[in-house]
Amino acid sequence: xxxxxxxxxxxxxLAALTLCAADQLYRSVVVDDKGQLHITLASGKEILPRKSxxxxxxxxxxxSPDDRTVGWLEMYPYPLPAExxxxxxGGALVIYRAGxxxxxxxxxxxxxxxxxxxxxxxxxxxEAPMHEGSQAYLLGDVDSGRILARxxxxxxxxxxxxADLCEPL
Numbered sequence: 581x582x583x584x585x586x587x588x589x590x591x592x593x594l595a596a597l598t599l600c601a602a603d604q605l606y607r608s609v610v611v612d613d614k615g616q617l618h619i620t621l622a623s624g625k626e627i628l629p630r631k632s633x634x635x636x637x638x639x640x641x642x643x644s645p646d647d648r649t650v651g652w653l654e655m656y657p658y659p660l661p662a663e664x665x666x667x668x669x670g671g672a673l674v675i676y677r678a679g680x681x682x683x684x685x686x687x688x689x690x691x692x693x694x695x696x697x698x699x700x701x702x703x704x705x706x707e708a709p710m711h712e713g714s715q716a717y718l719l720g721d722v723d724s725g726r727i728l729a730r731x732x733x734x735x736x737x738x739x740x741x742x743a744d745l746c747e748p749l
Contacts, residue, residue: 604678606650609641617641619650619676629676636668640693644700649677649722651703653691654684658710673705675722683725685718697742702728704742717743 605622612618615637619627629638632654641652655668670691672684686707694705701722708715719729719742731743 605647606643607647609643609650609652611638611641611652615639615655617652622647627679632672635671639668639670642696644696644722646700649675649682649696649700651675651694651696653694669710673703673720675703675725677722682722683720685720685725685727689716696722702742706743719743 606619607622607624608618608620610618610620617629617638619629619641621627631638634656635654636657637655639653639655641650643650652674653670654672654674656671658667658669670686672686673691673694674684675682685703685705689707689709692706692708694703696702697704697719703720703722704717705720706715706717715733717731717739718727720727729740729742731737731740733739
């Protein structure tokens with residue numbers, strides 16, 4: 581095969597991959613009044629993720645600063661009688677990229693707030709019981725799903741900056 585033809589043939593798949601990757605930029609995320617998450621790609625295509633078993637709704641959906649990753653909380657009913665608490669609680673932090681769930685973080689306890697950090701490479705989230713008690717702040721790696729750091733309000737150590745930035749719901 582002539583050199584030019586090989587060069588053109590190798591360029592075509594590369595160009596197609598580039599177009600597909602560009603299509604995976606996220607433009608918006610919205611949770612509707614029925615608790616369904618709507619993810620809109622830069623191309624205008626809309627994605628409606630399915631709920632997990634027992635999940636009542638989605639909440640606190642966000643797009644990473646680089647527009648390539650989406651995160652949200654899966655909300656679940658509180659297991660005690662309705663008068664003890666109104667509304668669902670954050671049961672897992674879901675990280676989604678390129679059409680699939682990368683990782684689910686948490687939750688030993690309900691998740692009360694989270695955010696992307698380091699340009700979308702990490703997520704920080706706060707787990708805490710319904711009433712007073714120990715709160716745990718966790719820093720997770722988006723690509724690997726590993727927990728990189730953990731801080732508790734009962735540790736006696738100074739709260740790290742990444743935990744300061746973890747805003748509540």
